[in-house]
Amino acid sequence: RKEVEQDPGPFNVPEGATVAFNCTYSNSASQSFFWYRQDCRKEPKLLMSVYSSGNEDGRFTAQLNRASQYISLLIRDSKLSDSATYLCVVGLDNYGQNFVFGPGTRLSVLP
Amino acid sequence: GAVVSQHPSWVICKSGTSVKIECRSLDFQATTMFWYRQFPKQSLMLMATSNEGSKATYEQGVEKDKFLINHASLTLSTLTVTSAHPEDSSFYICSADKQSTGELFFGEGSRLTVL
Numbered sequence: 001r002k003e004v005e006q007d008p009g010p011f012n013v014p015e016g017a018t019v020a021f022n023c024t025y026s027n028s029a030s031q032s033f034f035w036y037r038q039d040c041r042k043e044p045k046l047l048m049s050v051y052s053s054g055n056e057d058g059r060f061t062a063q064l065n066r067a068s069q070y071i072s073l074l075i076r077d078s079k080l081s082d083s084a085t086y087l088c089v090v091g092l093d094n095y096g097q098n099f100v101f102g103p104g105t106r107l108s109v110l111p
Numbered sequence: 112g113a114v115v116s117q118h119p120s121w122v123i124c125k126s127g128t129s130v131k132i133e134c135r136s137l138d139f140q141a142t143t144m145f146w147y148r149q150f151p152k153q154s155l156m157l158m159a160t161s162n163e164g165s166k167a168t169y170e171q172g173v174e175k176d177k178f179l180i181n182h183a184s185l186t187l188s189t190l191t192v193t194s195a196h197p198e199d200s201s202f203y204i205c206s207a208d209k210q211s212t213g214e215l216f217f218g219e220g221s222r223l224t225v226l
Contacts, residue, residue: 032213043117043204043217044155087154091213099145099215103154 003027004090006102014110017078021105023088024070032091033064033071037084038104044087047073078109113139113209117218124195125226131191132221134205140185141207145215146178149202161188195225 006023013019025033033050048055050062050071061074075082085104092098114137124130134144142163147155159180161167167180177199179191188207192199205218 034214036215041202041220041222043220046214046216049212049214089215099157101155101157 003100004088004102006086006088006105008103009106010108011105012108012110013078015078015080017109018074018076019078019107020072020074021086021088021107022070022072023090023102023105024068025088025090025100026069027090027092027100028066028069029092030069030090031093033062034089034091035060035062035071035073036087036089038087039084047086075107078107080109080111083107083109113137113207113214113216115141115205115207115216115218117205117221119221120219121222121224123224123226126196127194129191129193130195130223131189132203132205132223134188134190134207134218136186136207136216139207139209139211141188142185142210143208144182144188145206145208146180146188146190147204147206149204149220155204158190192223195223197225199223200225 035047036044037047038044050064054063059076063072085106087104088102090100116135118133144161146158158173159167159169161180161182163182169175182188204220206215
């Protein structure tokens with residue numbers, strides 16, 4: 001089983017739709033969790049960190065479920081500009097030494 | 112936000128030559144930097160973890176003599192692809208760990224094409 005798994009998609013949704021992605025991780029000792037966004041042929045950019053209590057940033061909501069070992073990303077009112085690949089990243093310790101990347105989920109928001 | 116600069120963005124070289132890619136954290140100190148490569152439509156694959164002042168730790172299957180990593184200061188790490196071959200053509204990305212937040216910040220990436 002891979003350490004971090006994501007549905008690669010693509011998810012094709014119309015503008016204005018709500019879309020959710022899940023990411024599962026295998027190491028129960030994982031300490032930190034992030035969602036990154038990567039546009040085609042560009043570097044990943046941090047979208048948001050994921051906290052135990054869940055967190056929201058505008059149209060984006062991230063949640064962590066430690067019991068089931070997954071994190072989720074919810075995007076409301078999708079925009080065309082949200083089209084990208086969303087990478088789930090799991091930190092295995094608190095020292096910044098071990099990050100594992102999921103394969104990414106590709107989202108296409110259609111007009 | 113933190114800024115990581117990577118240079119060059121694009122490089123085309125002949126087979127057999129060496130290419131150096133620089134990764135700089137511009138507004139924070141990075142004890143640890145990471146180097147990845149990414150093939151089209153695939154996720155990032157960690158190549159090595161670079162710690163300032165010490166030897167890099169390479170992932171399994173990555174040739175340390177081919178991909179030389181130097182992390183001489185808290186703001187600069189370099190990756191040198193030695194004797195490059197066409198199969199080394201890829202997108203190379205660095206990242207730096209901002210220890211105060213535990214977040215990774217990425218360079219813009221370097222697209223290497225070996226002819």
